[in-house]
Amino acid sequence: MKKKKYIDIRFSLLSAFIFAVFASCERDVSDEVEFATFPANGDVFIDGFSSGLDYFPFVDAGADPEAFSVVTDDVFSGTSAIRFDVPSFGNGFLGATFNTTANRDLSGFDALTFYAKASQAATIDAVGFGISGPTNNKFLVTGNNIGVSTRWEKYVVPIPDPSKLTNETGLFFLGEGASFEGDEGGYVLWFDEVKFEKLGTIAQPTPAIFNGRDLVQQTFNGANILINDLTQTFNLASGVNQTVSAAPSYFTFTSSNTDVAQVNELGEISVVGSGTAMITASIAGVKANGSLAVTSTGDIVSAPTPQFPESEVISLFSNQYTDVPVDTFRADFGNTEISEITVNGDDFKFYSNLNFVGIQFQNPTIDATEKGSLFLDIYTNDTATGNFQIQVRDRGTNGQLDTDIFTGQPTEDDAETRLNLTPAQLPAGQWITVEVPLTGSLTNQKNNLAQIVFVGDIDFLLDNVYFR
Amino acid sequence: MLPLMLLLIMSCNTDETQTVFNFSELTLQEEFDTDGAPNSDVWGFDIGTGSNGWGNNELQYYTDRTENVQVQNGVLLISAQREDFEGSSYTSARLLTKNKFEQKYGRFEARMRLPYGQGIWPAFWMLGADIDENPWPAAGEIDIMEVRGQAPSVLIGSVHGPGYSGGSAISKEYTLPNDRLDTGFHIFGIEWGPEYVNFYVDDVLYNQITPEDVTGDWVFDKPFYLLMNLAVGGTFVGAPNEETVFPQTMLVDYVRVYKYMNENQN
Numbered sequence: 001m002k003k004k005k006y007i008d009i010r011f012s013l014l015s016a017f018i019f020a021v022f023a024s025c026e027r028d029v030s031d032e033v034e035f036a037t038f039p040a041n042g043d044v045f046i047d048g049f050s051s052g053l054d055y056f057p058f059v060d061a062g063a064d065p066e067a068f069s070v071v072t073d074d075v076f077s078g079t080s081a082i083r084f085d086v087p088s089f090g091n092g093f094l095g096a097t098f099n100t101t102a103n104r105d106l107s108g109f110d111a112l113t114f115y116a117k118a119s120q121a122a123t124i125d126a127v128g129f130g131i132s133g134p135t136n137n138k139f140l141v142t143g144n145n146i147g148v149s150t151r152w153e154k155y156v157v158p159i160p161d162p163s164k165l166t167n168e169t170g171l172f173f174l175g176e177g178a179s180f181e182g183d184e185g186g187y188v189l190w191f192d193e194v195k196f197e198k199l200g201t202i203a204q205p206t207p208a209i210f211n212g213r214d215l216v217q218q219t220f221n222g223a224n225i226l227i228n229d230l231t232q233t234f235n236l237a238s239g240v241n242q243t244v245s246a247a248p249s250y251f252t253f254t255s256s257n258t259d260v261a262q263v264n265e266l267g268e269i270s271v272v273g274s275g276t277a278m279i280t281a282s283i284a285g286v287k288a289n290g291s292l293a294v295t296s297t298g299d300i301v302s303a304p305t306p307q308f309p310e311s312e313v314i315s316l317f318s319n320q321y322t323d324v325p326v327d328t329f330r331a332d333f334g335n336t337e338i339s340e341i342t343v344n345g346d347d348f349k350f351y352s353n354l355n356f357v358g359i360q361f362q363n364p365t366i367d368a369t370e371k372g373s374l375f376l377d378i379y380t381n382d383t384a385t386g387n388f389q390i391q392v393r394d395r396g397t398n399g400q401l402d403t404d405i406f407t408g409q410p411t412e413d414d415a416e417t418r419l420n421l422t423p424a425q426l427p428a429g430q431w432i433t434v435e436v437p438l439t440g441s442l443t444n445q446k447n448n449l450a451q452i453v454f455v456g457d458i459d460f461l462l463d464n465v466y467f468r
Numbered sequence: 469m470l471p472l473m474l475l476l477i478m479s480c481n482t483d484e485t486q487t488v489f490n491f492s493e494l495t496l497q498e499e500f501d502t503d504g505a506p507n508s509d510v511w512g513f514d515i516g517t518g519s520n521g522w523g524n525n526e527l528q529y530y531t532d533r534t535e536n537v538q539v540q541n542g543v544l545l546i547s548a549q550r551e552d553f554e555g556s557s558y559t560s561a562r563l564l565t566k567n568k569f570e571q572k573y574g575r576f577e578a579r580m581r582l583p584y585g586q587g588i589w590p591a592f593w594m595l596g597a598d599i600d601e602n603p604w605p606a607a608g609e610i611d612i613m614e615v616r617g618q619a620p621s622v623l624i625g626s627v628h629g630p631g632y633s634g635g636s637a638i639s640k641e642y643t644l645p646n647d648r649l650d651t652g653f654h655i656f657g658i659e660w661g662p663e664y665v666n667f668y669v670d671d672v673l674y675n676q677i678t679p680e681d682v683t684g685d686w687v688f689d690k691p692f693y694l695l696m697n698l699a700v701g702g703t704f705v706g707a708p709n710e711e712t713v714f715p716q717t718m719l720v721d722y723v724r725v726y727k728y729m730n731e732n733q734n
Contacts, residue, residue, distance in 0.1 A: 200646035201621055204584060204713075235584060237648065239618035241711050 037166065038105040042196030044098060044112075044171045047078040052102030053171065063095035076115040076152045076192035086122075086176050088186035093177025097131040098194075099169045106165035109196035112141075112157040112172065118148045119188040124176045128157055130247065131170035139164055142245040148189065158202045160232035160246040161284040171196075201237035207251065208233070209267075209281045212289035215337075217352055218381075218459055219271055220300045222343035227253065227267035227292070232283055251281045251288065261294050271341075274298045300343050303377040303431045303463035314366055315466040316359065316452075319346055324366065331358030331451070341461070352459040356408075358451050359465070365395060365448040371467040374436040374452065379461040383428050387420040388456035390436050395450040408453075415441035426458070438467075491575035491659065491726035496565075498723040500544040506537065510569055513537070514562040514697075516554075522562075526589075527701030527708075529556035537561035543719045546698045548588065550714035558714075562697035570597040570691040573728030576612060577657030577668075578696070583716035584650035587708030588617025589699040590718045592656055594692040605633030608687035610665060613656035616705045617716070620648045623656070625667035627677050631684025638682050640667065642674040653721055661728055662689060696720060 043050040048070070057065040064087045075081040086094045112129050123145050130140035143157045159165060172194055178185030211229040219225070230251060233243040248267035255261045255269075260277035262270050269279055269292070276295040281288040306313070306320045315321035317329070329349050330338040336357035341348040351357055374392050395401045396413030403410060410416045417440040426432055438446050452465070498510055513532040514522075521527065528548060530536070536559050537546050548560040582590050591614045596607030609628035616622065626639035644654075659666040665688060667675040679686040698718045701707045708714075 198646070201648050203620070203648050203651045235620060237619075237621045239586065239620060 038103045038168075040105045040108050042104075042106065042109050044114075044194040044196070045082055045191065046193060046195065047080050049098070050100070052100040053098055054101070056097050056099055058095035058097070058175070061095060062092050064092040067094045068096060071190070074190055076117075076190075078192070081190050081192040082194070084174070084176075084189040084191075086185055086187050086189060087178070089178035089181050089183060091185075093175065093179075094189070095173075095175040095177070097173035098171050099131065100171055101169070104168050104171070106159070106168050106196050107162045109165075109198050110159055110162055110202040111197055111199050112159070112194070113154060113197050113199070114172075114194040115152050115154050115192045116146075116148050117150055117152045117190050119150065120184070121147070121149055122176075122184050122187060122189070123147050124174060124189070125179075126175040127155070127173070128244065129170055129172055130168070131173045132168070134169075137170070138247060138249045139168070140170075140245075140247040143242070144245060152190075152192070156199070156202075156236055156242060157244060158232070158234040158236070158242055159196075160205075160207070160244065160250040163284065164250060199237065202234045204235040205283065205286045206233040206241075207231065207246070207281065207283040207286055207288035208290050209251070209288050210290040210292065214291045214293070216293045216295075217337060217339070218295050218297065219339050219350055219352070220341055220343075220348075220461070221271055221273060221296050221298060222300065222348075223269075223271040223294075223296070223339040223341040223350060225269040225271070225292070225294065225337075225339040227263070227269065227279065227281070229290075230267065230281075246283070250283050252283070253279065253281045255279055260296055269294065271296045271339075297381065300341065300348060300461065301379070301431065302343075302346055303348075303379065303461075304433060306375070306464050306466065308466075308468055313466040313468045314368065314371065315464075316361065317347070317349065317465040318463065320464065321466060325361065325363060327360040327362055329359050331360045333358065347463075349462040350459070351454065351462065354454065354456055354458060354460070356453060356455040358453045360401075360451050362395065362401075362450045365450045366467065367447040368438060368449050368467045369447050371438065371446070373438060374465070374467055375433060376436075376465040377431050377433050377463045378426065379429075379431045379463075380426060380458045381428055382458040382460075384423040384426055384456060384458045386457065387422055388426055388458060389454070390419045390421070390434065391451075391453040391455070392417050392436055392438065392442060392449065393451040393453070394442055394445050394448050396445070396448060401450055408455075410441075415445040417442045431463075433464075490729060493727040493729065494724060495571060495574065495727050496569055496723065496725035498544075499542070500539045500720060500722065501542050503539050503541070505532070505534075506539055506544055506563060510565055511563045512566060512568060514564060517556060521702060522699070524699070524702040524704060526699045527556065527587075528558040528560040528699060529553050530562045530697070531559055532561065533559075535559065537563065543721055546590075546696065546718040546720070548583065548698050548700050548714065548716045550708075558700040558708075560698045560700060562695065562699075564695040565693045566595075566597070568693075569725075570693040571725060571727075572689065572691045573661050575657060575659045575724075575726040575728075576694065577655055577725075578612070578723045579653050579655045579721040580613070581651075581653045581719040581721075582615055582620075582649040583617060583698065583718050584620045584648075585617040585708065585712040585716060587701050587705050587712055588716050589702060589705045590615055590617075591695070591697055591699065593695050595695065596687060597691040597693050604628075606630045606687065608690075608692070609633070609637075610658060610660070610688065610692060611637075611639075612658050612667070613669075614704075615649055617650075617712070618705065620650050623649065623669055623674075625658070625675055627665060627682065627688070629682060629684050629687045632682050636683070638677055640675040642667075642669060642672070644669070653719070660688065661730070694723065694725075696723070 128142040253263035257277040260275040279292040402412035599607035611626040
């Protein structure tokens with residue numbers, strides 16, 4: 001500590017000297033005046049927190065605030081290291097960000113690097129930087145599923161485009177936990193020498209959107225589509241191609257026809273007119289793999305307005321009623337795409353590339369004991385080749401959906417009903433109001449409804465989903 | 469500090485005869501300034517797969533087609549393509565000055581930007597010009613630059629001869645500090661004289677090999693010719709994988725050779 005202070009004094013004396021020398025030959029302000037910038041300090045944790053840095057566990061999300069400590073008994077270099085105790089399953093998770101109150105200019109670095117080891121071989125769910133409340137994580141970068149061993153090894157999380165990082169506060173975060181019984185948990189992770197570096201060996205950038213796939217999507221005017229699976233990949237000195245998830249703001253998005261579709265800096269596509277537009281992206285001038293050819297077939301005809309009084313319904317999705325909370329309209333199974341469409345204040349969901357897709361509402365579940373049917377409005381421009389099926393599921397009292405992943409049938413204490421519509425019952429080009437009676441095994445168990453599933457091969461618009 | 473250094477240098481100089489070399493007289497200067505095929509007065513080609521993948525189980529078929537070799541905008545491009553061609557899955561090119569240019573001793577250098585990726589193997593090297601009468605490894609080989617594409621910052625310089633060839637070559641790896649070989653041009657060179665070969669990248673001397681370092685006869689006192697090639701696969705690098713990007717191109721800005729001149733003998 002004494003030594004450090006000594007060095008600091010010496011540096012300030014040195015800079016005073018340099019200032020004196022420069023000051024003596026200063027002329028008028030030149031044309032090349034530069035704006036004030038934040039300090040280019042890349043240190044995060046070397047042998048203690050770097051200046052202005054503090055620790056913020058994700059307590060609201062259920063993270064264990066006691067998981068973090070600074071230790072001196074097991075370090076990679078210097079005197080201290082970071083230790084995290086990863087909770088065992090059911091005891092919360094490890095999740096925290098290290099943010100600074102003294103903003104940093106990181107544009108001169110090309111990677112976040114650190115040394116890490118674990119008490120057992122493990123895979124860290126997420127490690128990265130760029131957590132920032134005020135900017136809504138504008139430049140978030142996440143390395144996913146980072147494997148660590150029981151030896152100290154160096155890890156590299158490359159910066160997708162350093163020129164963006166001139167004013168940063170979120171310097172390091174991680175998330176790791178046991179997400180199911182039997183998942184790794186109850187072990188220790190150590191980190192040391194966490195810092196931003198200019199490695200000079202981060203090369204061959206290969207950005208991607210939509211995981212590098214070239215997608216085609218049919219939709220309508222007013223649709224909003226989010227560009228997802230945004231990544232940047234670099235070849236490291238080790239020869240490894242390291243991929244990180246990159247926030248949309250690292251990308252420049254382009255629409256080939258802005259009369260059809262426009263993209264903002266958050267990767268949100270707005271479909272504004274009929275026709276086809278090709279959506280592409282780039283990072284720092286390097287074209288991203290993957291694209292979306294979006295075609296709008298024009299304006300939407302509104303669905304029929306539901307005639308039941310509000311007091312009789314539990315609505316999931318309708319502008320006519322107040323909706324209860326829905327976790328997702330696209331539960332993460334199958335390949336189905338969804339886009340949100342708003343026309344003159346009227347909201348629709350548009351499902352495309354359907355095989356099967358779920359609407360889930362488990363927080364809370366719906367008690368439809370007093371209700372007889374699920375109602376929903378469907379519109380398709382396609383002619384189905386087979387039946388279109390609607391499933392309604394009650395998850396029972398065990399607190400989870402139980403599904404045979406091979407047959408899709410309910411297991412454990414779940415109950416379900418299914419309704420098949422023939423192609424003749426779903427004619428193209430008009431709104432059909434479908435009533436799904438809550439019968440079958442739901443007849444006596446519909447107080448924990450949690451899921452609606454669609455199975456079929458048509459693209460369709462959905463509106464006015466409610467129980468009555 | 470300066471007077472001390474001066475003193476030290478002077479003290480070394482007292483009773484030994486210092487040998488000073490310079491490499492100022494060009495004997496070969498290929499700048500690749502004319503678009504099209506490289507100058508046929510200097511460069512020939514090896515075509516095909518050689519025997520057993522040029523002795524290394526290499527996977528490419530060498531051609532002299534413009535897809536694999538051409539001069540463009542002042543740079544020679546040697547490109548490895550992934551394509552089915554004459555029974556091979558890759559094509560590329562290998563240029564050599566055999567029977568066109570050979571030299572004993574001197575400075576041999578090339579300014580290149582290299583390709584990268586698993587299974588990619590660029591090389592700038594030399595073989596003893598008597599190889600047809602005196603088969604490899606007795607003819608000798610000097611590898612001025614070899615790189616494994618999966619180690620994009622690591623350069624390898626070697627000599628091969630009788631008793632020290634293939635996996636037993638006298639070799640040294642050099643890792644560029646904070647830099648790579650595929651993102652910018654670098655100068656790869658040797659300075660070669662009686663009883664030594666010095667290996668350089670840019671202005672860094674990273675190895676010297678002398679007769680004391682080799683485990684067999686020193687076979688580097690005779691003319692050698694130059695080769696440049698971009699191999700794909702083979703025992704030295706392993707096969708490309710699904711992440712290897714094609715085409716991969718080796719860019720050659722120039723090849724220059726200087727005469728060996730011992731000033732004390734002038």
